[in-house]
């Protein structure tokens with residue numbers, strides 16, 4: 001594709017307010033010198049995208065102006081960054097959506113995901129909002145781009161971002177080889193955590209959810225057994241060495257604590273609502289559990305891409321639906337029903 005034929009208009013998925021999602025033409029400015037132009041191929045719908053659409057907010061991030069959604073994207077470079085950084089035109093890429101930023105407040109330097117001024121594509125945490133990338137074409141800083149190795153297709157790499165979130169969560173659990181792992185919540189992040197645990201050599205992986213469909217997906221991704229979320233007795237009897245809490249619900253967190261063995265570790269990756277939340281702390285104290293948080297990721301997306309390319313990480317079954325961008329509303333409705341869908345992809349290339 002010639003760099004002289006860049007369009008200035010493109011189709012994007014824009015959240016205007018609660019319940020007001022539009023597929024509309026937007027004007028695309030010329031890329032900055034450090035930005036490449038990307039033709040987006042696929043975009044995965046994330047819980048945060050659903051929250052902006054349903055509630056006009058994701059946690060404390062409140063929509064104050066229309067915002068393009070989307071941060072789980074892959075595509076092809078159609079114009080390389082003018083400053084010469086980043087991949088050449090024609091390169092297939094995944095995208096690391098974070099821009100770490102300090103504010104003067106302290107954070108561990110080797111964990112830029114915790115930098116207090118960090119921005120993320122498609123996030124209303126700051127104003128002006130950070131536009132997302134659910135669009136046929138976007139300009140993105142070249143440093144966000146991760147080249148896909150030969151043989152790894154855009155479709156197979158479409159879940160690189162949420163898989164990196166899961167990879168980071170499992171790494172927060174420490175060495176899981178030979179251990180018994182419990183995963184609470186088998187939505188996309190929980191299901192991807194199952195796949196990452198399997199790859200990391202966990203001996204047993206027990207997945208918990210309220211619905212059959214996500215449990216079936218978790219089984220395809222490597223869960224050795226499943227439990228229904230209301231079977232508290234069975235969950236308490238698991239005695240897991242490590243627990244990944246991916247439900248984002250305080251009841252799920254209580255199940256995670258109940259299911260952990262004495263001295264075990266609970267990784268909390270499901271984002272609970274802001275404000276105080278009930279928690280089953282007494283058991284955490286008397287069993288000397290370690291409760292650790294997990295937020296986004298750093299370079300784990302590179303490990304995910306390598307593991308997808310060498311076939312050691314198998315996550316294809318996490319995708320249950322694919323919609324052309326013109327049917328984004330239907331796609332969001334489908335993604336909202338966690339009893340019938342796993343990860344839902346938008347497809348941007350077809351007309």
Ligand SMILES: [Zn+2]
Nearest residue numbers: 046047072162
């Ligand atoms: Zn996401």
